[in-house]
Amino acid sequence: MYRHTLKGKVYRFENLKMLLAKASPYRSGDELAGICASSYEERVAAQITLADVPLKNFLNEAIIPYEQDEITRLIIDTHDPVAFEPISHLTVGDFCDWLLSDHTTCNTMQQINAGITPEMAAAVSKLMRNQDLIAIAKKCEAVTKFRNTIGLKGHFSTRLQPNHPTDDPKGVAASIIDGLLLGSGDAVIGINPATDSPAAVANLLQLIDNIRQQFDIPTQSCVLSHITTTLQLINENAPVDLCFQSIAGTEKTNSSFGIDLALLDEAYQATLSLNRGTVGNNVMYFETGQGSSLSANAHFGVDQQTCEARAYAVARRYKPFLVNTVVGFIGPEYLYDGKQIIRAALEDHFCGKLLGLPMGVDVCYTNHAEADQDDMDNLLTLLGVAGCNFVMGIPGSDDIMLNYQSTSFHDALYLRKVLGLRPAPEFESWLIKQGITDDQGNLLSVADGHGLLNRGMP
Amino acid sequence: MKKVIKSSDPLIALQEFTAARIAIGRAGTSIPLKQSLEFKLAHAHARDAVYSSLNVDGLIADLKQFDLPVIHLHSQAGYREQYLQRPDLGRKLDEKSVEQLKEYHQPTDISIIIADGLSAAAINTNVIGLLKALIPLFQSVDFKLADIVLVEEGRVAIADEIAAAMNAKLSLILIGERPGLSSTDSIGAYLTYQPKPGLTDESRNCVSNIRPDGLNYKQASKKIFYLIQEAFSRKLSGVALKDNAGLLHE
Numbered sequence: 103m104y105r106h107t108l109k110g111k112v113y114r115f116e117n118l119k120m121l122l123a124k125a126s127p128y129r130s131g132d133e134l135a136g137i138c139a140s141s142y143e144e145r146v147a148a149q150i151t152l153a154d155v156p157l158k159n160f161l162n163e164a165i166i167p168y169e170q171d172e173i174t175r176l177i178i179d180t181h182d183p184v185a186f187e188p189i190s191h192l193t194v195g196d197f198c199d200w201l202l203s204d205h206t207t208c209n210t211m212q213q214i215n216a217g218i219t220p221e222m223a224a225a226v227s228k229l230m231r232n233q234d235l236i237a238i239a240k241k242c243e244a245v246t247k248f249r250n251t252i253g254l255k256g257h258f259s260t261r262l263q264p265n266h267p268t269d270d271p272k273g274v275a276a277s278i279i280d281g282l283l284l285g286s287g288d289a290v291i292g293i294n295p296a297t298d299s300p301a302a303v304a305n306l307l308q309l310i311d312n313i314r315q316q317f318d319i320p321t322q323s324c325v326l327s328h329i330t331t332t333l334q335l336i337n338e339n340a341p342v343d344l345c346f347q348s349i350a351g352t353e354k355t356n357s358s359f360g361i362d363l364a365l366l367d368e369a370y371q372a373t374l375s376l377n378r379g380t381v382g383n384n385v386m387y388f389e390t391g392q393g394s395s396l397s398a399n400a401h402f403g404v405d406q407q408t409c410e411a412r413a414y415a416v417a418r419r420y421k422p423f424l425v426n427t428v429v430g431f432i433g434p435e436y437l438y439d440g441k442q443i444i445r446a447a448l449e450d451h452f453c454g455k456l457l458g459l460p461m462g463v464d465v466c467y468t469n470h471a472e473a474d475q476d477d478m479d480n481l482l483t484l485l486g487v488a489g490c491n492f493v494m495g496i497p498g499s500d501d502i503m504l505n506y507q508s509t510s511f512h513d514a515l516y517l518r519k520v521l522g523l524r525p526a527p528e529f530e531s532w533l534i535k536q537g538i539t540d541d542q543g544n545l546l547s548v549a550d551g552h553g554l555l556n557r558g559m560p
Numbered sequence: 561m562k563k564v565i566k567s568s569d570p571l572i573a574l575q576e577f578t579a580a581r582i583a584i585g586r587a588g589t590s591i592p593l594k595q596s597l598e599f600k601l602a603h604a605h606a607r608d609a610v611y612s613s614l615n616v617d618g619l620i621a622d623l624k625q626f627d628l629p630v631i632h633l634h635s636q637a638g639y640r641e642q643y644l645q646r647p648d649l650g651r652k653l654d655e656k657s658v659e660q661l662k663e664y665h666q667p668t669d670i671s672i673i674i675a676d677g678l679s680a681a682a683i684n685t686n687v688i689g690l691l692k693a694l695i696p697l698f699q700s701v702d703f704k705l706a707d708i709v710l711v712e713e714g715r716v717a718i719a720d721e722i723a724a725a726m727n728a729k730l731s732l733i734l735i736g737e738r739p740g741l742s743s744t745d746s747i748g749a750y751l752t753y754q755p756k757p758g759l760t761d762e763s764r765n766c767v768s769n770i771r772p773d774g775l776n777y778k779q780a781s782k783k784i785f786y787l788i789q790e791a792f793s794r795k796l797s798g799v800a801l802k803d804n805a806g807l808l809h810e
Contacts, residue, residue, distance in 0.1 A: 130645045266578055273578035280571055280582035434644045469606035469739050470644055470678050475599070498581025498591065498599060505740040507603070510581075515589035545589055550570045559574070 106151040113147040119165040123405040124148035125228045131393045131406045131436035153195030172353045186217025215458040220411035223453040235452040236488040242455035246423045247382020250320045250528035253491040258523035260495035260514045262287030265503035279558045284511035286495035288529035292324040303327045304340045311341040320528035344387040345373040351412025354400030384423035391428040393436030411453045425459045430467040440477030462492035466508040486517040602741040609744035612681040629707040633657035637713040650715035661725040668706040671728035675714030679736030682745040693781035720755035731755040753797035763798040
């Protein structure tokens with residue numbers, strides 16, 4: 103039992119799970135789940151109460167029972183007491199101030215991150231203002247490598263997302279070429295396939311691999327099929343660079359996705375064994391998003407942001423190349439408007455980075471959310487300041503397969519320009535060699551006869 | 561001096577391969593204003609569709625041609641903002657509607673339910689045309705049709721509560737789909753055999769993107785009719801039905 107008295111009124115919170123839910127900044131999904139604070143005062147009372155909870159309590163009070171959930175077991179069993187030692191005497195509130203301190207650097211945070219549980223990260227994020235989430239994330243650096251290097255300070259990457267409603271090879275290739283000529287695609291060229299049939303996925307993999315090899319592009323490909331499809335294709339010698347899967351923070355949600363840790367382990371080992379990376383071997387690409395556990399009716403009364411942070415425990419087990427929180431895709435019953443989407447994205451980015459992950463964000467919204475391009479511009483800019491590793495690059499922001507709006511190739515160029523950010527170093531050299539940018543990063547006019555135009559189409 | 565403002569894009573030739581917004585040029589490195597306004601207009605159409613309302617009087621008048629009485633109901637979602645945030649309320653009838661349905665219990669084969677969903681505009685524009693193609697198919701095999709239900713602030717699952725209360729063997733809901741930037745007037749059709757409250761998506765079959773420029777009325781009706789006949793002959797709907805329906809993959 104946790105409690106706090108405000109002007110004679112006693113607020114009681116039965117357990118850590120309920121305290122976390124009540125302390126969460128307002129969002130529609132927690133309201134839908136019936137677990138959010140019932141007044142503004144109760145929310146702040148919960149935050150004041152949470153600030154006084156020792157971090158050690160999180161190791162003794164599982165929010166989903168150890169016996170019931172393999173993600174809880176993963177969190178507890180892989181917790182590193184040595185890494186935790188320097189912060190073991192802190193409360194959640196102390197931890198907030200400790201993270202903000204000028205003495206806490208990227209290096210300090212890297213030394214303790216195996217001692218931070220996702221629930222600790224979620225808890226401290228709930229006490230923070232947006233600027234705190236940005237300032238601390240900015241200090242972190244999560245660098246990963248495959249055929250290039252993503253996440254270096256001062257660099258900002260994109261996933262080129264050339265989706266097509268029928269996976270038409272020419273349609274996909276046209277979007278890839280458009281994106282490459284606008285400097286997109288250093289994080290990955292990643293397609294959401296319209297169908298999960300292995301043959302169709304294999305064709306798309308081959309398509310990207312051909313373009314990549316033909317133009318010697320230092321990047322990696324991914325077709326975001328179910329992990330079982332990818333495993334099958336690995337066995338059939340398809341050119342799999344990164345292995346994709348959507349993941350979530352409870353065993354039951356993952357089970358609704360048709361996965362568990364054993365399957366992820368198997369796919370991770372299989373992908374590693376291909377040894378296709380040239381500068382490193384981070385091979386996994388994960389997508390997450392607040393609300394997935396509620397949507398699968400598998401949240402156990404845990405608030406959606408804490409569920410999301412628990413997904414990062416799954417992610418970090420596999421030293422992923424990219425982790426992408428698809429923040430505004432799920433719809434207004436989970437994140438209603440621009441304010442909620444922006445807050446959630448900053449929380450996810452912060453929690454992921456604090457736990458050592460190479461976080462990117464799909465800055466996006468659907469047409470039934472109270473959001474528009476202005477909200478996305480705000481969020482994109484905030485994430486750029488916060489040091490986000492990558493965002494999506496989609497022709498004109500309009501994904502014609504998934505029917506939602508994300509960031510455009512142009513949006514990434516804007517961010518690089520206003521914040522002085524550069525693509526992954528290997529990719530930047532390639533852009534210069536191809537005459538797409540000059541050595542200052544300025545985009546050049548593409549000549550009619552550019553090789554990508556002449557020879558890029560299948 | 562480097563050319564920084566481009567009036568055309570050498571990729572324009574690639575536009576024939578995809579409806580994606582490629583080769584849109586750039587102003588500096590930003591999207592040119594013309595393209596930006598086009599996008600804004602498409603989004604405005606989608607937003608207007610989300611906030612559109614069923615033209616109840618007009619629909620009731622137009623539905624008279626099918627010689628079926630029309631019942632007008634409402635879900636528990638009182639208004640659009642609540643509908644968007646509380647899908648659970650959009651899946652249940654309000655008290656008054658539950659009362660209204662109590663007098664309908666003569667067994668029928670199919671209950672047709674029309675709901676606004678995320679685009680009432682789609683229903684206002686396309687539902688009569690769809691029914692003109694569909695109802696004659698039902699009549700050709702003597703399916704007994706229940707009174708047509710028009711429901712406001714409804715989600716897909718509300719059809720199962722309605723059809724169960726009306727004692728129909730199958731529920732068919734025609735509902736406005738979430739608007740996209742390129743189309744704001746698509747209808748989705750969902751059917752459930754032996755409908756009852758509490759069923760989920762795996763119990764249903766869906767035919768989507770019904771609009772003149774998508775799956776047109778005639779094609780859509782043919783698919784819906786095929787699925788319904790299969791549902792009656794095999795006495796089931798949902799995942800099991802879909803798996804064996806070769807015709808759907810034509």
